Amino acid sequence: GAGVSQTPSNKVTEKGKYVELRCDPISGHTALYWYRQSLGQGPEFLIYFQGTGAADDSGLPNDRFFAVRPEGSVSTLKIQRTERGDSAVYLCASSSSTITDTQYFGPGTRLTVL
Amino acid sequence: AQTVTQSQPEMSVQEAETVTLSCTYDTSESDYYLFWYKQPPSRQMILVIRQEAYKQQNATENRFSVNFQKAAKSFSLKISDSQLGDAAMYFCAYRSSHQGGSEKLVFGKGTKLTVNP
Numbered sequence: 001g002a003g004v005s006q007t008p009s010n011k012v013t014e015k016g017k018y019v020e021l022r023c024d025p026i027s028g029h030t031a032l033y034w035y036r037q038s039l040g041q042g043p044e045f046l047i048y049f050q051g052t053g054a055a056d057d058s059g060l061p062n063d064r065f066f067a068v069r070p071e072g073s074v075s076t077l078k079i080q081r082t083e084r085g086d087s088a089v090y091l092c093a094s095s096s097s098t099i100t101d102t103q104y105f106g107p108g109t110r111l112t113v114l
Numbered sequence: 115a116q117t118v119t120q121s122q123p124e125m126s127v128q129e130a131e132t133v134t135l136s137c138t139y140d141t142s143e144s145d146y147y148l149f150w151y152k153q154p155p156s157r158q159m160i161l162v163i164r165q166e167a168y169k170q171q172n173a174t175e176n177r178f179s180v181n182f183q184k185a186a187k188s189f190s191l192k193i194s195d196s197q198l199g200d201a202a203m204y205f206c207a208y209r210s211s212h213q214g215g216s217e218k219l220v221f222g223k224g225t226k227l228t229v230n231p
Contacts, residue, residue: 040223110157
């Protein structure tokens with residue numbers, strides 16, 4: 001596919017459960033970003049990967065949130081012991097290099113924690 | 115830390131007319147990038163236009179243009195000949211261009227644009 005894809009499109013879970021959200025970046029893009037968008041707000045940065053390593057994870061709200069990108073392509077955002085406040089749209093973006101290149105976004109995963 | 119402010123939660127425009135969306139930002143950096151993204155109900159953020167702070171010339175993309183006032187830290191988006199398909203949330207975003215700095219985008223809260231037929 002030509003764009004960033006995210007799965008699942010929607011995820012409903014119960015409080016306390018574990019969830020994984022997946023992002024497939026544009027082929028060849030080395031940089032990958034996760035953002036969280038709460039209702040009525042702009043996206044907020046969570047974490048940024050350059051290749052396989054997390055170059056900036058300053059936006060992760062607490063240690064229940066973790067993300068990996070083991071082969072430098074697909075990334076998974078993992079949330080443990082979900083809370084109702086984690087309900088949001090989780091957006092993934094990728095770019096071909098740092099600094100100069102535009103970030104291209106996927107359609108997001110809407111997470112609902114009951 | 116950088117902040118981005120969009121003071122208009124909602125705006126409306128008649129089809130074929132022109133509308134301007136406002137954005138101000140705060141930064142101590144001299145070089146950076148500014149963006150306008152469009153988010154339709156499908157949720158996918160789509161880049162509308164981008165401006166490098168070191169460029170004095172305002173960016174334009176077809177019906178979309180910006181008014182970049184660096185000293186005032188203002189970055190407004192003008193949409194000319196508005197079309198029904200322009201209806202969406204519009205987000206202003208900032209990114210540092212400092213090498214080794216954060217790659218993250220800092221977004222405003224958005225402006226919901228309605229286009230009336």
